[in-house]
Amino acid sequence: MGFYKLLQITCLIDTIIIIDVCLFSLPFLAESANTCDPRSVDEFVLDNVNEEIAYPHTGTLYNVSLPANFSGIQVSIVRIRTSTFWARGLNCSFVHFPPRIIPEPNEKRMAMIYSSFGNLSSQYFNVPNHTILPPVLGFMAHVSSNRTLIDPKKKKKMHLSILGDPIALRFPHQINPKGGKSYDRLICAKFDEKGFTEFSNxxxxxxxxxxxxxxxxxxxxxxxxxxxxRGNRIWWKVGLGLGIVGMTVVGLCFVGIARLVKMRKIRRMEENSQRCEPFDTFWIGESKMPVASVTRTRPVLENDYAPAQCLVILEFPN
Known part of the structure; x- marks a missing residue:
């Protein structure tokens, strides 16, 4: 019966923990459900930019028109030769590309797409326990051709290997609306394709x-x-520690009371034994045993009859 009661208590504790975890994760699930996918903007640009800009010029920055559901987002694109990009870099928007950057795979032309999500940044990106200062800026390199901005046969994203200085992004200066001054603690956040966020100074x-x-x-x-x-976690740890200490103290109290009751019983038994006729004692190992020094009564026959002695003579034939 004790085993089943312990099993029920364990199941109840596990259920409470699962419910707490679910309730704690509900806000994050709600926030992720309200976040749009920024890849939808990139896919639209890749599918429609060639039709919108039919005869592009190398080195010219073009603004891309977006539909009404993307209103507030700004996208621009420029085509450049990879050899020029390696030798001189690129500096025609909010991103500064220094020289000595190798685009991979090795192609003759490349297209750099710039995106600024403006006031819609919080709808497409989310950082738990942080506030995003719009805009969210992004850039992406794709394979280009001599006639179109995006190579329709490949539509392949290029990898940038940095051998010199790092790429720099310049954000607009913003004022804290609460204090009317600049923000004191600002952190750079990078959003990767898998949904993870990396922080840096x-x-x-x-x-x-x-x-x-x-x-x-x-x-x-x-x-x-x-x-x-943090405060809730600290108080939770303090409460757990106090609970463990309290249970330990209560357990020690029960053990002490049990020993005290046992000692009292032993004393009463010793007092009762001293009131009766005393016995000699001797030790066997660590145990003290009573022993009688003499017999209290001698054995007495019930009558004086004693059996007669008989003489038996055995005769053997010659």
């Missing part, structure tokens, strides 16, 4: 280093919520 005033292509933003830690979470 700013390399300059409103400037971040980009180790690879993707989307970047400046974020501010939410101090109030983080402090509340």
């Amino acid at each position: 700013m390399s300059g005033s409103y400037e971040c280093e980009a180790p690879s292509q993707g989307h970047y933003a400046l974020v501010v830690p939410m101090e109030t919520k983080s402090n509340v979470v």
Whole structure:
């Protein structure tokens, strides 16, 4: 019966833990459900930019028109030779590409796509326990051809190998609306294709280093919520420690009371034994045993009859 009761208590504790985890994860699930996929913007540009810009010129930055559901997002594209990109770099938007960057695979032309999500940044990107300062900026390199901005046969994304200085992103200077001053704690955040976020310090005033292509933003830690979470964790640990100490003290009290009751019983038994006729004692190992020194009564026959002695003579034949 004790085993089944213990099993029920264990199942109840596991259920409470699962419910707490689910309730704790509901806000994050809600936030992720309200976040749009930024890849939809990239896919639209790749599918429609060649039709919109029929005869592009190398080295010219073009603005790409977007539908109404992408209103507020700005996208631009430029085509450049890979040899020029390696020798001189590229500096025609908010991203500065220094020289000595190798585009892979080895192609003659490449197209660089710039995107700025503006006030819609929070709808496409989310950083837990942080506030995103719009806009979220991104850049992406694709294989180009001599007639179109995006090679329709390949539509392949290029990899950038940086051999010299890092790529730099310049964000617009923003003022904190609460205090009317600049933000004190700003952190660079990089959003990869798998949905993970990488943090780094700013390399300059409103400037971040980009180790690879993707989307970047400046974020501010939410101090109030983080402090509340830390405080709750600390109090939870303190309560757990006090509970363990309390259970230990109660257990020691029960053990002490049990020993005290046992000692009292032993004393009563010793007092009762001293009131009766005393016996001699001797030790066997660590045990003290009573022993009688003499017999208390001698054995007495019930009558004086004693059996007669008989003489038996055996005769043997000659």
